[in-house]
Amino acid sequence: MDGENIQDESGLGSDFDDDFDPLTGKDDPELPTNRYLDRELSWLAFNQRVLELAEDPLLPVLERANFLAIFSSNLDEFFMVRVAGLKRRILTGLAVPTNIGTAPQDALSDISAMAHVLQDRHARAFQDLVSPAMMAAGIHIATWDSLDEADHRSLRDYFSNQIFPVLMPLAVDPVHPFPYISGLSLNLAVRVRNSKTGKQEFARLKVPTMLPRFVRVDRREGFDNVRFIMLEDLIANHLGDLFPGMDILEHHVFRVTRNEDVEIEEDETENLIKALEKELLRRRFGPPIRLEITEDMDEVTLGLLVRELDVTEQEVYRLPAPLDLGGLFDLRVDRPDLRYVKHVPTTAVQLLAPEPNAEPDIFSSIARRDILLHHPYESFATSVQAFLEQAAADPDVLAIKQTLYRTSGDSPIVEALIAAAESGKQVLALVEIKARFDEQANISWARKLEKSGVHVVYGLVGLKTHCKLALVVRNENGVLRHYSHIGTGNYNPKTSRLYEDLGLLTADPQVGKDLTRLFNELSGYAIEKKFKRLLVAPLHLRRGLLKAINQETQAALDGKPSGIRIKVNSMVDEAIIDALYRASQARVPVEVWVRGICSLTPGLPGVSETIKVRSILGRYLEHSRIFSFHNGGDTQVYIGSADMMHRNLDRRVEALVRLVDPDHLTEIDGLFNRAMDDRTASWWLDNTGEWTRHHLDDSGKPLDDMQDRLMQQISRRVRPTGRR
Structure with missing residues (x-):
């Protein structure tokens, strides 16, 4: 969860699942029709859990800033892929299956409503929680107006020498059409007036991505008391240098997210690499699907952007400045005391x-x-x-x-x-x-x-x-x-x-x-077609897991001990979920440890009362996949690359390997015991689809941090003689 392409691993993808066959999820008349949680809303709930870490005052403040950046990066890819794919399907009239039975347009509206709430909460978390906490620790995000004249002189020199030469203001008039706005770029919308003719004009100014987003105000300041100014704020206060002789009427920051999904029909192309390179070039020019603006933007400027970018009111996100908090990844401050205690991995x-x-x-x-x-x-x-x-x-x-x-x-x-x-x-x-x-x-x-x-x-x-x-x-x-x-x-x-x-x-x-x-x-x-210690998709991984789940179900029906434990990034596949529901109806204890999306609903009366779902987020991105089955006391455990999603089970080559060493089985069992323990900090999913964070005990003390505990436990493992 570091913002570096983590979404493909956490359940994002453009490939919707149109066809349902008897293996991949036929309707079961014995199960309620509303038994699945919506995958897009569940993903947004995952990103809300990331946001809750940023809001947590018990975490080091620079780690909280990092979680704000992760939230922003995650949401960008969610819009570029999932929302863009859903919108494309609606516009082209293709089928859009949903887990909750709503119409596609309603699903898009539900996503937009939740995303608006979360983005506003995200911006307020920086403004009201993280920024003040950083300031208390000696890290100040200053505004131009809060600086004195000496600071202004210093920054003017920096602007003239380091920033001004690379800026490219683009006018919009009958001779200059509205410019292309690259996806995820930060831009200034500037309205100016000709001081001689009185005519008003519009210009767009892109904030250069190759320059530091956070500019040090005074490099002589000590490490425990530093000030930064945002690059766009510095540029905005030097617009007179870019538009000499013009009156600056309005300037506002905006940002566009585009559809950046890639589609290739592999069976229709002879050269996959050339086709992919062509599609990557097209990606840059995908249609806009989100417009973020600062909350002070005037209606004239907003109207122009909406018209030129062809976005709907639902796709406009009016937020407190600064936009693009993913830029917090670039906040380079050497303050180990404000980060997690450094951990050096041990050699096995x-x-x-x-x-x-x-x-x-x-x-x-x-x-x-x-x-x-x-x-x-x-x-x-x-x-x-x-x-x-x-x-x-x-x-x-x-x-x-x-x-x-x-x-x-x-x-x-x-x-x-x-x-x-x-x-x-x-x-x-x-x-x-x-x-x-x-x-x-x-x-x-x-x-x-x-x-x-x-x-x-x-x-x-x-x-x-x-x-x-x-x-x-x-x-x-x-x-x-x-x-x-x-x-x-x-x-x-x-x-x-x-x-x-x-x-x-x-x-x-x-x-x-x-x-x-x-x-x-x-x-x-x-x-x-068959392997001995591997389960391989797409031929037989799904079948192997369904068989193992069904064996646990039959054991429970026969009055024998049973149990299923699964750890994944995403739990979406209907056939797997329904098999777990049937296992629960037979009273099989089912524990699901999921990081991201979960369409399975625990605790439904008569359906999933024995299913427990937990999520753990922290300094490390929980990424392993584990499948453990009681198997009559001869526990079967698999680890591998597959999540419980249609694409992983049906359209990818995935592999799980069975663990056989008794010590390894014990270790996996210990991981689940700790993760599902009520004394471990985690989020719990209820039968309404709500995730509730449990991180403090009844006296207000923090519950056990599993990742911290594992760091301590593994570092203390017995070394060979003569080794430390």
Whole structure:
């Protein structure tokens, strides 16, 4: 939840689900028709939970500012994808299924109403809560009018030397048509009057994105007492330099959000990359779907913007300044005392060398037993990254095969694959170039991989490859051995420090065979319908989960112990939800731990009375997916990449791996016990669709922070002899 493309992982996507077949959610006459919560409103409720963290005075103030930025970034992508997709469907007359049975236009109105309330609350949270708290801590967001003449002189010099040369005022008149307004750009709408003729004119001025949004007022100030002025405020107070000889009548900030979804009919194009690059160019010019304006904007200026941008009244959001609080990501203040206490991930105990000065041998460690990794509490760099780097350098490694969905452009993962290919190893990289908002970056480094000799493939037509898999084939005394990694998160060293994820390192030959078959299917023409330790979408992951849920249901009906525990980012799929309802009707205890969207309604009389739904948000983005079934006492646990959404189960290649080590099953059980404990800070979902935060006990003391507790617990794990 750091604002870096987190929405594709949290349930956003343009692909609406039009067709319902008996497997993916036929109506069950024994279940009420209003049993699903609306997915769009549920997503907005998730973002409200993010906002509640920003409003929490018990959190460090710069972390609260960061949560305000996350809220803003999240909402931007929600409009660019989900709202834009819904509006497109309405305008083109395509079917728009909704979970609550309302007409599509009514659904859009409900979303708009809730979004208006949340955006206003978000702006007030900065104005009334976070900004005053920052000020009390010595960080001031000043306005031009609050500064003295000495400050003005200093800032005028900065404006003249650093800002003025890059500004581009664009006039609007019969010779100059209304300019294109790029999506998410911050702009000044300026109305001026010719002092000689008295004629009024309009101009648009874009706030440059390459300049710091927060300008230091006086760099001589100490670290514990600093002042900033917003870039748009500084520009607005120097408009006379940009329009000499004109009277400045009005100036107001505005911002446009456009439809930036990408649509490609893969079966109708011969070159996916070229088609995608063309579509990415078109994305920039998508129609506007939201206009944010400052609350002081006059009606004349607003009327002009509404008319030229062709937006409806419902799409106008009048807010207190400043707009685009996502800019708070750029507030660079060196104040560790105002942030979470720094946490340094520990190396997984099983990957440490037994002696302090010995070089760790990752392959030997994996060969001894399966290793369950928990990031970011355990280091990604010294586990997954080191695994691939060691494989690239090891002369006994013959081949490396890996999926790449999102990674950083300068990723050591990419560099390791390049090094392996250049050293003569067989290297296959299955790159998903359709990862939302990372498409151009993925194309760039996919080409870099190809130039180095890596075999780059782009998966199966019509399916996104979302699974997180790596397979290393090693020659050990003439015998080929497979070393595998199956994870819940991307191979991205940057986000691995912010996202909570699980990963399994294993030398189990059965997993190696499963991955070999799966990679062959993805890169060639093999069709493998069954795997031993994997559940793979779209062929049989859904069926496998439904079978496991139904087995728990039957066990409960037979009077035997039963139980289902699921952790996901999103719970939307009707077939899965209905199966959980039927399990609850049979009195199966069902615990659902969800970060984002949840269309499942707990606590419905006669339907879901045994279902408990909790959500945990904090310093790390909860991102792992876990599926645990009692299974008659022989607990079955899977981890992997799939959320419970139609797209994940039907239109993506996803993979879950079954955990078999008893210690790993115990660890997963402990995670659920802690997450569902009433003494753990979390949000609880009720049968009206409302989420209620439980973070204080009856005496007003904070409840247990699960993420803090895990940091302490994992860092104290027993080290090998001689290690700390």
